Amino acid sequence: MKSFGLAQLRQLARDNKGFLFVVFGMIFMRSALADWYVVPSSSMYPHLLEGDRVISNRVAYDIRIPFTDIILKKVGNPQRGDIVTFFSPEDGTRLVKRVIGLPGDTIEMRDRRLIINGEEANYQEVPDVPREYLTPRYEMSQRVFTETLGDLHHNIIVMPDVYQSIQSFAPVQIPEGQYVMLGDNRDNSRDSRYFHFVKRELITGRVSRLMFSLDYENHYMPRFDRFGAKVAQQ
Incomplete structure (x- = not known):
């Protein structure tokens, strides 16, 4: 040759x-500038679906040296309700979750209900949610609630028949420079309930828009209504 x-x-x-x-x-x-990320699991249903390709804005919070994760300048801070990409402090896997707890907050959970700085979130059930926005390949009960805490409001999924997930934890104060991340699909998400706090430097970007989406449950057919769609933060 x-x-x-x-x-x-x-x-x-x-x-x-x-x-x-x-x-x-x-x-x-x-x-x-902007990375893209394949959503591999159902941990962020009903907002992010398996097969979504999300765009992560890498300059939303920091300017970094290209091809590295070295921060040159901080340009903003993650806010409660932001959907972000970050490296898991547990094993370095890149994840996408929602920012729930900010530095200095005192946060707890009682029977799936969040309490932040002494204020309990309100939960209003959402009826008649389309099946495509519920956890795939799970045939038992799923309930969707709008979780509201102050100005923050977004939908979450709970699975009443799942008992092995962490549904309660004692009050804990979040250290400076660290955050609490939770999946919107509360009983099907490995998040800060398991690996605790996420340091700011592990956060790599904010997700606000989809690139495109493929339906894994329907022979990878495109979900054209999700091409370029904006991801609602609240």
Whole structure:
């Protein structure tokens, strides 16, 4: 087999410089500006579905050195209700969850009900939720509630027949520079109830829009109504 020498490689690069420029630009954009992330599980139902490709804004909170996670400048702070991507403090896996607790908050959970700084969240059941927004491949009861705490309100799923999830924890104060993350699908999410606090530097971006979506339960057919759709933070 004929091997490529340095001259051939240079010629190949010259012949394809336009294509290589586009590829490098895409890699640079994903590293420095906006990354995309495949939602692999149902932990953020009913807002993010399995097969969604979300766009994570990497400059929402920090400006980082391209191709690294070194922070050059902080430009904002995560807010309660933000949907964010971050590296799990447990094993480094990239996750997408909702920011629920901020630095300095005292947070607890009693029988799936959140209490933050002494204020208990209100829960109003949502009737007749379409099946595609409920946990797939789970045939037992699922109930959807709107969780409201101050100005924060979003839908969550609870599974009354699931008993192995953490549904209560004692009051704890969140340290400075750290956050509590929860999945909206409360009984089907591995989140801060299991790996505790998430340091700010592990947060890699804010999710506010979908790129596209494929329906894993329907032969990977495109969900055209979710292409470019905005992800409601509340």
